[in-house]
Structure formats: structure tokens, C-alpha cells
Amino acid sequence: MAVLAGGGIIGGSIMVWVNRAAAATRGAELRQLERMLQRRADQVDALSHELRTPLSMIKGAVDLLREGTPGPLTPAQTRFLHVVDQQCTQVIGLCESLLIQAKIEAGLFTPHPEKVDVSVVAREVVTAMRPLCAQRHQRISLDVPQVLPRIRADPMLLTQALTNLLSNASRFTTTGGNIDVRVMLVDNGVALYVTDDGAGMTQAERHRLFHRFATGRPLADGTGLGLVITKTIVELHGGEIMVHTASTRGTTFLLTLPHGS
Known part of the structure; x- marks a missing residue:
């Protein structure tokens, strides 16, 4: 009976150790996943910034040209600049959406009610x-x-x-x-x-x-x-x-x- 009791205690200790080890492994995997998601969000953020900055500068230049700087435009030039402006706006919006989506997937997208x-x-x-x-x-x-x-x-x-x-x-x-x-x-x-x-x-x-x-x-x-x-x-x-x-x-x-x- 003593051996059985000892075996039971040992068996219970092993199970506790196994459960703790499994929990520690899951915790480590979760932390690694969180770091990966954070890195991805940071990468998308950096990429969005790299894209938005030149596009915003292009839009600014287009706005100046459409306002008549340095001089008046022909109707064809006005149409071309309108297309450039629209496409810049569309891509900037896409960058913003990709950044938000990356934050959603990384669990960083939380409301402030x-x-x-x-x-x-x-x-x-x-x-x-x-x-x-x-x-x-x-x-x-x-x-x-x-x-x-x-x-x-x-x-x-x-x-x-x-x-x-x-x-x-x-x-x-x-x-x-x-x-x-x-x-x-x-x-x-x-x-x-x-x-x-x-x-x-x-x-x-x-x-x-x-x-x-x-x-x-x-x-x-x-x-x-x-x-x-x-x-x-x-x-x-x-x-x-x-x-x-x-x-x-x-x-x-x-x-x-x-x-x-």
C-alpha cells in the first residue's frame, strides 16, 4: 500500500509538472505570436509611411499646379492632373486601410469610447x-x-x-x-x-x-x-x-x- 501511495504521489507530481510545462510552452508561443504580430504591424506602418510621404508630396505639387502655379494650364493638362490627384488619393487611402487592417490582426486596434x-x-x-x-x-x-x-x-x-x-x-x-x-x-x-x-x-x-x-x-x-x-x-x-x-x-x-x- 505504501508503494502504491508513493506511486500515486509521484504520478500526481508528474502530472502537475507536465501541466505547468505545457502552460509555460503555450505562454511562450503566445508571446512569440504577439511579437510577430507587432513586428508585422510595425512593418506595415513603416511601409505605409514610406508610400504616403511621396504620394502626399505629389498631391501637394498637383494642388499648386491646379491653382495656377507657375502659370495657367491647358484643358488637357488640367485633366491629367485631375487623374494624378485621384490616383494619389486612392493609394493613400489604401495605405491607411492596410495599416488599420494590420493593427486589427495584431490586436492593437482598440476603441477609446x-x-x-x-x-x-x-x-x-x-x-x-x-x-x-x-x-x-x-x-x-x-x-x-x-x-x-x-x-x-x-x-x-x-x-x-x-x-x-x-x-x-x-x-x-x-x-x-x-x-x-x-x-x-x-x-x-x-x-x-x-x-x-x-x-x-x-x-x-x-x-x-x-x-x-x-x-x-x-x-x-x-x-x-x-x-x-x-x-x-x-x-x-x-x-x-x-x-x-x-x-x-x-x-x-x-x-x-x-x-x-
């Missing part, structure tokens, strides 16, 4: 988007309640999410189309609708939503990162994002955000 009036955020984003929509002869409307309780949210991230949705709507709405933004109070928080009357999506395109580089359109029309980032932002706030779409019948994105604590 405060009391926010979603109606105010919606007005600011719609106002900022009006010039782009005007260039495409698109009409953008906003419907918000007169009084809306504030919710706990990160205003910068919320602005990013709504800007992504409106940019997406403008990109896939025809020239002369309509984009409607509506903010509503619901039982558990605030709902935000973004509706366009564009081409809509097929069922196959709908299933590919919220995946990187899956837009259902040529890559030149977008990378799909905007919707991935928007979904992440909404979920970090404890909310949900849904989409209703049909081919040739337009698309509606619905964001729901809880009141928060």
Missing part, C-alpha cells in the same frame, strides 16, 4: 462626402431625429466606419444616383442605415462581403478592406452590421450600436 451623438457624426461625414457625390452628380440625403441619446463609442472609429460605407455607396451608385443616410433610435441603442440605388449585388457577391480583397468588382474599384474594417469597428463596439441587397435593386447597410455603459 466616450459619449457620442451619432447624429452629429453622421452630419459631419455626410457634409464631408457631399463634394465627392457632387462630382458624380449623386444626391445624398440625411434623416436624423431631433433628439438622440448619446451612446458610448469612439467618435473617430465611428466616423471611419460611416465614411467607408458612404464611399462604398458612392463608388457603386451610378452617376446621378441617390444615397440615403438615416439614423434611428432603437430599443437597445442606435441604428444607422446607408442605402443606395446602385447596381446591388448578386447572391455570390453578397457571400464574399466582409472579406479582404473581395469586392465583387475589379480591384481598381476597391479592395474590400473598407467593409472589413467597418465590420471590425462595429463589433468592437458590441454592435452588428447587416446588409440587404439584390442585383439591380441597390443595397442597404444597417449598423446597430448599443447604448453602452
